[in-house]
Amino acid sequence: IGQKYGFAVYIKRPVGHIMGMPLIFESTTAMDVVSLKILERDETKTYNPIVIVRNGIYAGIVYIRDILAAITEQKLNLAVQANPLTGLPGNVVIQNEITNRLKTNQLFSVLYLDLDNFKPFNDCFGFEKGDIVIRFLADMAKERIYRWDSKGFVGHIGGDDFVALCRPDGIKVLCEDIIRSFDDGIKGFHDEETVKRGYYTGANRKGKVEKFPLLSLSVAVVSNNEGVFNSYAELASVASEVKKVAKKTVGSSYYIDQRKSGYDFKKGGET
Numbered sequence: 001i002g003q004k005y006g007f008a009v010y011i012k013r014p015v016g017h018i019m020g021m022p023l024i025f026e027s028t029t030a031m032d033v034v035s036l037k038i039l040e041r042d043e044t045k046t047y048n049p050i051v052i053v054r055n056g057i058y059a060g061i062v063y064i065r066d067i068l069a070a071i072t073e074q075k076l077n078l079a080v081q082a083n084p085l086t087g088l089p090g091n092v093v094i095q096n097e098i099t100n101r102l103k104t105n106q107l108f109s110v111l112y113l114d115l116d117n118f119k120p121f122n123d124c125f126g127f128e129k130g131d132i133v134i135r136f137l138a139d140m141a142k143e144r145i146y147r148w149d150s151k152g153f154v155g156h157i158g159g160d161d162f163v164a165l166c167r168p169d170g171i172k173v174l175c176e177d178i179i180r181s182f183d184d185g186i187k188g189f190h191d192e193e194t195v196k197r198g199y200y201t202g203a204n205r206k207g208k209v210e211k212f213p214l215l216s217l218s219v220a221v222v223s224n225n226e227g228v229f230n231s232y233a234e235l236a237s238v239a240s241e242v243k244k245v246a247k248k249t250v251g252s253s254y255y256i257d258q259r260k261s262g263y264d265f266k267k268g269g270e271t
Helices: 006-010 031-039 064-081 091-103 118-125 127-148 171-189 192-197 232-246
Strands: 024-026 050-054 057-062 109-116 153-158 161-166 199-203 209-213 216-223 253-256
Touching (some): 031 064, 057 064, 091 153, 091 161, 109 118, 109 232, 118 199, 127 153, 127 161, 127 171, 192 199, 216 232
Parallel strands (some): 024 050, 216 253
Antiparallel strands (some): 109 161, 153 161
């Protein structure tokens, strides 16, 4: 309309004749998803505002500069909170992610991944190799979780402790896949003789020489699909109990908490 003769040509025509199809997003859409869709637009429309709806009802528009500013701030916060060894989000981000999912009534599972006998491994093979194992676990967890659920989340609590969030259905299949992938890959971090023997010797916490098996992984799983968690603190408390059970099994294993209420643990693949 601002071009020469534009007013005269278009003033009597319906708005629909000249309008383009806007990008429309639900208010709960993640900003990284929005940014990817924006980049897919024709370059002449890249900086056009986007339309936001709540349950399909118009809520307003957002300017691209505001989205870019918010994404930049988000990335900076994640960088500050990230674990320096793996680059994964740390405790604050993990807590916020779980809290947000609970508040928005999302159904999800929380997986706590923890290496067994990691300290004697570090003492025997060195901290450098220990760090390599930590990065291996981080990369393996990210690959498996994101393949399982594109909206999944992986965080690094610290040391050899990790947390993953994903959809709750079929979680047993995911756990078995993670265990299998870990056991296949971890052999490469032990020397050939140790792998053949199945153990190595090292000092335990009391300083006495002891036989330790190859590094193994314990996975403890809690889900909110039964609606038993009202807060992050409540979920973390239950997860702590499930982790204790998961650690009792020798070798790589997983435990899935299926309680509806109370604390009832049984030894095996599920509780």
